[in-house]
Amino acid sequence: KAGVTQTPRYLIKTRGQQVTLSCSPISGHRSVSWYQQTPGQGLQFLFEYFSETQRNKGNFPGRFSGRQFSNSRSEMNVSTLELGDSALYLCASSPWQGGTDTQYFGPGTRLTVL
Amino acid sequence: QQQVKQSPQSLIVQKGGISIINCAYENTAFDYFPWYQQFPGKGPALLIAIRPDVSEKKEGRFTISFNKSAKQFSLHIMDSQPGDSATYFCAAKIGNEKLTFGTGTRLTIIP
Numbered sequence: 001k002a003g004v005t006q007t008p009r010y011l012i013k014t015r016g017q018q019v020t021l022s023c024s025p026i027s028g029h030r031s032v033s034w035y036q037q038t039p040g041q042g043l044q045f046l047f048e049y050f051s052e053t054q055r056n057k058g059n060f061p062g063r064f065s066g067r068q069f070s071n072s073r074s075e076m077n078v079s080t081l082e083l084g085d086s087a088l089y090l091c092a093s094s095p096w097q098g099g100t101d102t103q104y105f106g107p108g109t110r111l112t113v114l
Numbered sequence: 115q116q117q118v119k120q121s122p123q124s125l126i127v128q129k130g131g132i133s134i135i136n137c138a139y140e141n142t143a144f145d146y147f148p149w150y151q152q153f154p155g156k157g158p159a160l161l162i163a164i165r166p167d168v169s170e171k172k173e174g175r176f177t178i179s180f181n182k183s184a185k186q187f188s189l190h191i192m193d194s195q196p197g198d199s200a201t202y203f204c205a206a207k208i209g210n211e212k213l214t215f216g217t218g219t220r221l222t223i224i225p
Contacts, residue, residue: 004157033212043158043203043215056212090157092213102148103213105157 002027004093004106012112018079021109025072025093031055032074033103034066037088046089049074078111086113117141118206120216127223133191135219137204142185144206148213149178149189152201161202162189194223 005024013019025032033056034046045058049068066076072093078085088110092103119138127133137147146165150158164171164178164187171178177190191198204216 031210035213042217043213045212045214048212055210058212092157094210102160102163104160105150107155107157 004091004104006089006091006106006109008109009107010110010112012114013081014114015081015083017081018077019081019111020075020077021089021091021111023074023076023091023093023106025074025091026104029093029095029104030072031094032068032072033092033094034074034076035090035092035105036060037090037108038086043090046076081113083113085111087111117214118204118216120204120219122219123217124220125222127194127221129194129196129223129225131194131223133194133198133221133223134188135202135204135221136186136188137206137216138184138186139206140185141206141208143208144214145209146207147178147180147187148205149176150203150205150215152203152218158203191221194221196223196225199223 007022031050033048036044047066048056052068063079068074088108090108092105094103117140121136148163149161151161152158162173162176164180166182175192180187199222202219205213207213
């Protein structure tokens, strides 16, 4: 099976702009989670989607939003970019078969805000 | 509030030695404890995981030791190799809730 894919891999934006990142989960996986990784804060949970519904949400401002499509693909959007949004954004998918599911991560999108 | 504390922040081990990374958690409701390995430019990859009903799990050179009463778990890498040089993250979760990660340990294996 192909792994989790994320596009684009690298992105450079300026303050005030908005950005959309895309994630395609492993085939058959129904849950998609997003994480922000920075050297200072480590891996921070953004949100999780299952069956096109947001199931969990982390402590991020409303500028961060996401959605999931019927084919389980997911996008996250960051509006009004700030310098502090520069980070590696990771997507993880899991089958969500009940119980505790293993999460499989994609390679990430490196976002740089200038 | 950080719920999973990981130490050390960085670790240098000689080739062939044992690498040990420790994590402590606060929430006794956690029921799944994975370890992830991350190489530069890559996403974290699941290495090994344990549930609290088991005190130890071994997969090849990698072993998780789990101490439920102390609320601690650790990763042991036996016969450490230069290819093991990476950043390691412990994590914990409750059921299908989000993963809570430790702060990471940068492991360097020197020849």
